[in-house]
Amino acid sequence: MFSQLSRTFRRVGRTDRALMRRSAALPETPADHVLGSLSKAANQSRLWWAAAAVLAARKGPARRGALRGVAAIAGASAAANLIGKPLFPRRRPAEDEVPEHRRLRQRPSSSSFPSGHAASAAAFVTAVAMESPRAGLALVPLAGAVAYSRVHTGVHWPSDVGAGIAIGVGVAALTRHWWPLGPDRPARTAHPAEAPEMRDGEDMLALVNPHSGVDGHDPTEDVRYAWPKATILYPDPSQDLRDQLNAEIDARIGGVRALGVAGGDGTVAAVASIAAERNLPLALIPAGTLNHFARDVGVRSMPDADAATEAGHAVGIDLGEVEVTGAGEPGHRWFVNTASLGGYPEMVRLREKLQEKHPKWPAAAIALARVLRRAKPLRILLDGRPAEVWLIFVGNGTYSPKGFAPSRRPALDTGLLDVRYLRADLPYSRARFLLAMVTNSLNASHVYQQLDRPELHVRLLDGNRRVATDGEVGPLGQEFRFRARPSALTIYRSREQGI
Template sequence: MMRRSAALRRTWLDPAMLRLSRSANHSLLWFALAGVLAARKGTTRRGGLRGVAAIAGASAVANLIAKPIFPRRRPAAELLPLHRRLEKRPTSSSFPSGHSASAAAFATAVAMENPAVGAAIAPLAAAVAYSRVHTGVHWPTDVLAGLGIGVGVGAATRHWWPLPETAPAHSEHHVDAPPLGDGSGLVVLANPASGPDDADPADTVKQHWPAARIIRPDPARDLISLVHESLDDTVVALGVAGGDGTVAAVASVAAERGLPLVLLPFGTLNHFARDIGVTTVEDAVAATATGSAVGIDLGLVDVAGDGQRWFVNTASLGGYPEMVRLRERMEHRWGKWLAAGIAMVRVLRSAQPIQVTLNGERRVLWLLFLGNGSYLPKGFAPSSRPALDSGCLDVRYVRADVPYSRARFVAAVLTRTLHASHVYRQADVAELKVEVVDGHRRVATDGEVGPLGNTFTFESRRRALVVYRP
């Protein structure tokens, strides 16, 4: 097969294969593509991130495990004409092809999140794999083995990073909400900081609900108070165009006033809107036109001495609130994603355990997580809710009172054995009272840092909110 490839007549393909093969050195081509995909929200961004994770795994399997175990000489340079040879030929084992493994891993991972984008990348990945034969640095069987490793590792990322549910979460409580038509009686908080830089959520609201009244966040005002003061007796529904933090604030007002909520997914991740089943503005338009809605649970935390806070997704104590606080201080300089990465490294390096009682039982923890509803999977990375009316909180924590707890936690995550680990606990409860023994801590709800406190009562409020959904 190598001799037949070498016998192909000279064409424009020869220099193209040389450039393509070099561009994939150290996976630079795939990292660049991942950056392009990450610039767009949704499945493309998740595909780029999953692709980078798959590259890391495929490179480790191919280069650190398979090559030392299966040493093999590379094809002799003399098999190919001079114009097709790479200037710098690799000296590591020929089997398997690391370039092919990375290419297949990236394409497979992207395709799992976005099949259309994955199908567009697949020919490029195949071309990179063939370029290793065309330039004479791998045998065809090296490439086939590399492709197999890449596909396997790409698919295996689901083991640690489950794919998000495509179907909306279930709720038994179907509600007939008032149809909104042109938006009469609808008040919408439109956050101009949400959504694409060239799109104002207010323009979208006016396009679909021309009679709706629009309010905007005021940096000098508390968001919840601002929304409360914007309501009168003519209001029949509340709307929100923004991310999960903005949604949580408006949802709390809707719950307290007994008003149905119109969701417009203009945030970065839109976890809550995705769970509800409103993934586009058109979904919200269809639901409000007919008055289709469901009743769902909300989480509530009572901070002793500082009032109550609702949450639509998650709440936490421990390292996460500090990470959010550090990210907010740095994101104006570094951007949100880079600031979040820096903050995470700092917090994990300097994290201190917290001593608490959970419903009266003494515990020492690194982190306490609470989800509004029962999340899946039950391991390290909760990603979806099968139901929005379970009446429970998903409580998870990492113990700090066992030897080498952080190392054991990491090992259990990597081997996906958290269910059997002594450092991890999970339970579904209707209410949880947390008392901090060693001082005061901040609670975080839906990614926003809350007040300091030492006594927190978390509970699930059943059918607290009505949300429009198709």
């Protein structure tokens, strides 16, 4: 057996040297400088972080591909640099293997096997292609150039690059274990609804949040194009958004026949709550960072919203509701996506404070790390039964998958809440949760519970807490009654998206 392995390694070594000689024999061209620059640009995956930022500025599959790609880079880099290199030490090619003009000024000193650059390139491009084949295909030549540049500059053997590519592709495929690919289609609803045809947005009040999203795009022009006769309203930081909308509707002598909104999920939730309370149909232009609600509804862009309002096509969908009591004036919130108690509301509040000095995404990461480190369990009555939990997640509708990262809703008319919570009354509950999350075995873990039910009553036994709804910090309270409200909201959606 050992002699067979020795022969195999010698054969690989001879092939590596032969390929290196062929590469070294190529004539000098401007491509030498380009490949050297690419190789350096990919250090610490900087090139792929920049590509992810460009993709994240676009909505839909490209943005999801960027997020999956970043996750894949983290896994591939750890597999290649923290596991592969220590386990398989190998000398890098000698400097004289390639012409002097190709050599990098600073040669790496770590093990040659496998290539971390090739692993990160393959992981990112494969992950992006899983969400957006078009974007992934466009990046393939760049990834191939980065991988070959490591041979061209003489810092890796060809087999190092091949192994790195295999690791990257494998890690990208493994992301589906924790983050399954979902069907790119809108959620179902069996409830068609009556809504007026909104020709050019006449008698519509449209709220526009110019600060939604990550690309700095102000959706005002989209709203004016779709609904030129609509009255446009911008959030007033000095007052509650719901109060502002109610006051504007009451002041309209001619009345309002529909509400429109262009913003992220937090803005959409505020406008949706007023639409539900006043029995007005809602028109939606997605303009946020991830636009979970718009994706589930099936409104992907301004033309989708324009076509649905012009034709008067709408459906009825469920909303979630939470009533908050026990700390001052009673509070009430609708939510279109999720509500939560525990660490998440604290993270949101800290993130908003950090955003005064840091961008949104780094601020969120810092806030999450701080909250997890100092989190304390919640002693509660859960539907009258004593429990001790780290956090409670409540989804409007039943989400999938059922593990740690619920990402989409197959239907918007279930009449149920998706309740998930992490128990704190078991030994080493946080460590067990992390282990179950890494192994994707949360459904079999005793520390993680998932329920589908029409309502939920939570009473805190120690002090008061704030509830978070759709990423926004809500009222302070001691008792929280969550309910599903079937067909509470009428929303414009093209008939082509199905009932």
